[in-house]
Amino acid sequence: MELYREQGFDRTTAAEIAARAGVNERTFFRHFPDKREVLFDGEADLRAALTQAVAEAPAPLQPLDTLLWAFRKAGRILEDNRPFSEPRLAVIAVTPALRERELAKHASLIEAVAEALRQRDVPDRLAGLAAQTGWAAFHHAAQAWIDDPARSLDAHLSRAFDDLRALSGTAQEAKYAARAD
């Protein structure tokens, strides 16, 4: 992170990172499959938290409500990690190669969430769609929360999921949801 922030991702070599960490370059590549992966280490935690939260959600909830519940719960990880994830996201945002990897990670998380939904007897076809849709809302909320930390992540989540529902509703509902911030 230090190096990536100082000189940018593209201009820091794997050898530099290894040196800064006090190890050999070869050793670096034994810990991380590639240069990008360094920034996506906590992903396993988030995945575990998410799938577990989906599994633990109250039984009678609808797919999207299940996801909202799960995202609220897993969101605490984000809130706790904000000091770390903020510079991290800044680096990712300005590096196309890292954005690609981020999207791949998200896709993998979405698939895990979809699978967790299927375990809850959400119909197969709906599970994938619900996971992607819910994730989109989650992602929007997280982005809004980064830009505007004054509100809680939960508040941003509620709004994003309301927007989602408004999308499938009537014109009036959609416009209403848009007007109320």
Place this chain on the structure above:
Amino acid sequence: MELYREQGFDRTTAAEIAARAGVNERTFFRHFPDKREVLFDGEADLRAALTQAVAEAPAPLQPLDTLLWAFRKAGRILEDNRPFSEPRLAVIAVTPALRERELAKHASLIEAVAEALRQRDVPDRLAGLAAQTGWAAFHHAAQAWIDDPARSLDAHLSRAFDDLRALSGTAQEAKYAARAD
């Protein structure tokens, strides 16, 4: 494509591709920024078709209906290109590096669609969410269409968007939508 299909993406070098095309390796990299990009050349066409279709959609439509309309229209490009895109997708599917790039392309298309929606006065916050959500449905439909070409792409699209609506509906609606295939 020949080489990627014969020996896989990872095991074909840029030099081989260049040789097969009868040019120098350096020339290859002057035409494509990198090895992956070769498989994503038609993207500009799809983007143009999509944004134009969104712009041309009947005025009174809701965001998601606008997208359904646009995807139907742009879907013809897919139908016409099926012989090309089928082996292409097969190669992408088995190569993580290519899947990453595909996700990046999709993200870029989604952003273009979102922008097209904003041009139609879809509220800012809703546009991004609608684009991602609609794209998810489109993608599911396209995938289903690849797996089951018996039905038309339009039919798959209708079903996917119905699923989408069912997600925001009541439990009964969702289960009903799932039962009807």
Place this chain on the structure above:
DNA sequence: TAAGTAATGTCAGTCACTGGCGTCAAGTAG
């Protein structure tokens, strides 16, 4: 403490990609 195992260092090699430079072909102005 000795044997075994896992982590690290060293070295050489492959390959994607880049900058610099010379060549050659196709205009284009005069």
Place this chain on the structure above:
DNA sequence: CTACTTGACGCCAGTGACTGACATTACTTA
């Protein structure tokens, strides 16, 4: 028709991400 520009291509050398093979060191455990 000629001089001049422009653009596509080939050639060469270099950087840097990774990888495999093997030696070495650190750590466990009997």
